[in-house]
Amino acid sequence: MKKNIFFIICLCLIASGFLSKPVLAYVMQSANFRLQQDSINFGGSQGTSTDYRLEDTLGEVGTGYSSSSNFNLHAGYQQMDQNTYITISSPDAVSMLPSIRGLSGGTATGSAPVAVITNNNLGYSLYIRASTTPAMQSSFSNFANYTPSGAAPDFLWSVLATSSAFGFSPEGGDVVTRYKDNGIVCNVSGGDTANRCWDAIGSTNGLISQSNIFNTPNNTTTTIKFQAESGNQHVQQTGHYAATIIMTGVVN
Amino acid sequence: MINIIKTAIKIFLLFIFLFFLGRAIFASAATSSKDININVDVTACNHNGICEMWLGESTTTCVADCPVCNHNGVCQPWQDAVSCPDDCGPHVVVAGGGGLPAINPVPPQILNLHIVNTSPNSATIACNTDILAYCQIFWGTTADYLGGSLSEISFVFNHQMSIPNLIPNTTYHFKVACYNTSRVGAETSDVTFITSKILPTAEMSNVIDANAISGNKTITLSWLSPPNEPDYAGVYIVRSAVFYPTNKDNGILVYKGMGTWSSALNKFVFTDAGLLNGVRYYYTIFAYDKNGRIASGAIVSATPQPPVKIIPPAGETTTVFVPVSQEGTGPAVPTGMASGTLVFKDFDFTQDLGLLPVVQDNVNAKAESPISVGLKNYKIPAAARSAVVTFENSVSKQKFSYIFKSDVKKDIISSIFFSSKDAGKYNVSIVFFDYRNKPVQQVTGTIILQPVAAELKYTQTIVKAGGCAVPKIISKTMENHPKLLQYYEIVCPWWPLVFVIIFVGGALFVWRVLVRLYPW
Numbered sequence: 001m002k003k004n005i006f007f008i009i010c011l012c013l014i015a016s017g018f019l020s021k022p023v024l025a026y027v028m029q030s031a032n033f034r035l036q037q038d039s040i041n042f043g044g045s046q047g048t049s050t051d052y053r054l055e056d057t058l059g060e061v062g063t064g065y066s067s068s069s070n071f072n073l074h075a076g077y078q079q080m081d082q083n084t085y086i087t088i089s090s091p092d093a094v095s096m097l098p099s100i101r102g103l104s105g106g107t108a109t110g111s112a113p114v115a116v117i118t119n120n121n122l123g124y125s126l127y128i129r130a131s132t133t134p135a136m137q138s139s140f141s142n143f144a145n146y147t148p149s150g151a152a153p154d155f156l157w158s159v160l161a162t163s164s165a166f167g168f169s170p171e172g173g174d175v176v177t178r179y180k181d182n183g184i185v186c187n188v189s190g191g192d193t194a195n196r197c198w199d200a201i202g203s204t205n206g207l208i209s210q211s212n213i214f215n216t217p218n219n220t221t222t223t224i225k226f227q228a229e230s231g232n233q234h235v236q237q238t239g240h241y242a243a244t245i246i247m248t249g250v251v252n
Numbered sequence: 253m254i255n256i257i258k259t260a261i262k263i264f265l266l267f268i269f270l271f272f273l274g275r276a277i278f279a280s281a282a283t284s285s286k287d288i289n290i291n292v293d294v295t296a297c298n299h300n301g302i303c304e305m306w307l308g309e310s311t312t313t314c315v316a317d318c319p320v321c322n323h324n325g326v327c328q329p330w331q332d333a334v335s336c337p338d339d340c341g342p343h344v345v346v347a348g349g350g351g352l353p354a355i356n357p358v359p360p361q362i363l364n365l366h367i368v369n370t371s372p373n374s375a376t377i378a379c380n381t382d383i384l385a386y387c388q389i390f391w392g393t394t395a396d397y398l399g400g401s402l403s404e405i406s407f408v409f410n411h412q413m414s415i416p417n418l419i420p421n422t423t424y425h426f427k428v429a430c431y432n433t434s435r436v437g438a439e440t441s442d443v444t445f446i447t448s449k450i451l452p453t454a455e456m457s458n459v460i461d462a463n464a465i466s467g468n469k470t471i472t473l474s475w476l477s478p479p480n481e482p483d484y485a486g487v488y489i490v491r492s493a494v495f496y497p498t499n500k501d502n503g504i505l506v507y508k509g510m511g512t513w514s515s516a517l518n519k520f521v522f523t524d525a526g527l528l529n530g531v532r533y534y535y536t537i538f539a540y541d542k543n544g545r546i547a548s549g550a551i552v553s554a555t556p557q558p559p560v561k562i563i564p565p566a567g568e569t570t571t572v573f574v575p576v577s578q579e580g581t582g583p584a585v586p587t588g589m590a591s592g593t594l595v596f597k598d599f600d601f602t603q604d605l606g607l608l609p610v611v612q613d614n615v616n617a618k619a620e621s622p623i624s625v626g627l628k629n630y631k632i633p634a635a636a637r638s639a640v641v642t643f644e645n646s647v648s649k650q651k652f653s654y655i656f657k658s659d660v661k662k663d664i665i666s667s668i669f670f671s672s673k674d675a676g677k678y679n680v681s682i683v684f685f686d687y688r689n690k691p692v693q694q695v696t697g698t699i700i701l702q703p704v705a706a707e708l709k710y711t712q713t714i715v716k717a718g719g720c721a722v723p724k725i726i727s728k729t730m731e732n733h734p735k736l737l738q739y740y741e742i743v744c745p746w747w748p749l750v751f752v753i754i755f756v757g758g759a760l761f762v763w764r765v766l767v768r769l770y771p772w
Contacts, residue, residue: 088284092287108292236294248285250282
């Protein structure tokens with residue numbers, strides 16, 4: 001029996017070795033410095049092996065938490081080694097205006113600022129998806145999801161006179177290349193012209209903004225422009241149309 | 253042996269446990285999610301003054317077009333006696349009037365019923381009435397008129413209603429009913445029309461009515477979609493300061509899309525801003541469809557102008573700035589330019605998939621239908637590098653220009669444009685340009701557009717009569733209105749009343765005679 005227990009413990013240790021990932025973190029990195037952790041002390045040292053690094057300290061001074069309106073200071077040995085978090089804030093609802101005329105057509109627009117704040121040193125990714133397909137529906141009818149003319153989003157919003165569509169365009173400092181433009185086409189490095197680069201909101205997560213650095217204590221806002229149009233030769237059934245858009249932020 | 257098996261099972265289970273534990277620990281990541289509800293309302297109201305109940309317009313959804321009550325004594329289909337007793341309540345009975353309702357028994361005469369125009373997806377019907385009336389139109393693919401109906405809401409003499417959402421190249425039946433203020437009405441017999449065909453042209457048709465208006469550092473382009481292109485998806489607008497771009501890559505792409513609808517111009521518009529005043533800009537508007545076809549291009553040009561400063565008269569302090577507006581539609585060509593060996597009949601004019609004969613530099617064609625102008629490649633002048641066709645109304649002098657485009661096989665150059673809805677004579681000028689964009693050769697001719705409005709024959713019958721105890725319908729030929737074959741008129745004859753008086757009087761006389769003869 002003792003033999004079996006010993007055998008099982010050995011196997012557990014081996015398994016842990018296989019299944020556990022190496023835990024490595026950087027102290028300082030990059031040309032512009034990202035001072036993540038450091039210590040002012042009179043004792044302690046760093047010990048490393050192939051898979052592990054041991055950091056200890058002794059007699060540290062000037063420790064504790066303090067804050068101002070713009071900054072939070074976590075002074076002390078590895079005080080910043082806290083749990084990462086990400087928070088998204090946005091309006092609960094957006095009413096697109098004006099109302100669209102069912103017979104003669106029209107365009108309604110709306111926007112929602114989505115603020116992301118994260119302390120994750122590697123930043124965040126912001127995704128968008130709709131709860132239904134197509135996204136914008138009423139009890140009896142729907143707006144088709146916007147269809148770009150090619151693989152990239154359309155630089156200019158364009159809907160056939162004989163159809164209707166609902167789409168979006170993200171704007172902000174962290175929007176990914178897909179939604180950037182050079183003044184003519186999208187999906188190129190360059191600017192972020194307002195009300196350009198229109199895309200469909202699918203039922204699976206689509207990446208719209210990304211950053212590789214934390215943004216605390218401030219946040220980063222991505223403004224989602226929504227647009228729905230019914231062409232002037234299209235009859236859109238009257239009613240109240242709604243779409244539930246799900247914004248998901250994930251730390252990198 | 254059994255112990256070994258038991259141990260192996262335990263180890264296996266432990267592995268599984270550790271595997272999921274490991275994943276739970278190391279694969280976890282912080283996420284945050286937020287739902288946003290996006291809302292938009294689609295209203296039925298199109299504010300055209302016509303209550304289109306079949307589109308969902310009602311007193312609730314579109315009171316602008318469907319007033320709850322307009323107090324005109326006429327009960328409209330969307331009104332009811334509860335909310336509109338003035339119009340839909342019982343008619344007032346005139347005291348001493350023998351119980352006859354106080355209504356006008358004379359229905360309106362429906363005159364000059366005609367089809368203003370048809371397109372692949374719509375038709376506009378018009379008529380007149382001899383008295384103030386409101387009219388309804390009922391249509392469908394059969395004489396049951398199940399397609400829909402439209403109703404006017406005001407009393408007028410001239411009536412015009414457009415039927416939307418029709419199927420191309422389809423025969424439709426319709427009838428018009430018009431009512432006087434007492435809801436006494438008349439309706440036409442069944443009339444038919446055929447919607448226009450959508451031509452399956454290999455080449456894309458150009459936009460129509462393209463124009464350019466210059467402003468201060470701006471040029472506003474306007475156009476209408478090609479009516480015969482069901483897959484039309486928008487336009488590319490390409491600009492050049494040298495000459496009209498001959499293809500999408502031959503200049504600066506300044507716009508792609510459907511344009512913005514201008515209610516003032518009744519056209520789609522795009523304003524190109526940030527231009528230099530005094531510089532002439534050349535634009536080609538390329539229509540494209542969702543299948544990737546691109547039209548040869550409609551061309552316009554204009555020169556932005558600075559505002560003109562008007563010096564006020566002495567003593568006045570106000571200075572007025574008047575913006576300069578200038579329109580341009582096509583290339584300037586020197587008069588009297590030689591046509592060389594090329595003549596008008598060298599060009600192929602086609603419409604409805606048929607070749608139009610050229611007789612003495614004249615071509616007869618239908619209005620409101622695409623016309624293709626083509627020239628075989630071997631006939632193109634040697635020095636020519638581009639060509640433009642200009643279509644000018646001989647009366648109004650309004651003109652539109654289109655650039656030629658070579659087909660894929662490079663056998664022919666052609667340009668397709670939708671002919672004007674206005675019948676009449678149009679001057680056609682085809683100009684070839686050399687590599688320096690200088691005009692080198694010009695060929696001229698005439699296209700005469702024939703009207704497409706159908707001659708209608710119809711009769712009018714009374715559909716609702718009131719005010720007569722025993723109404724009589726009489727037939728009457730309308731000599732002054734040849735399109736109206738026959739008109740039926742309601743009259744209130746006097747003889748029934750005379751008959752009643754004679755009968756009652758006779759009965760009383762006989763009774764009195766009998767009483768005198770037999771006093772018992």
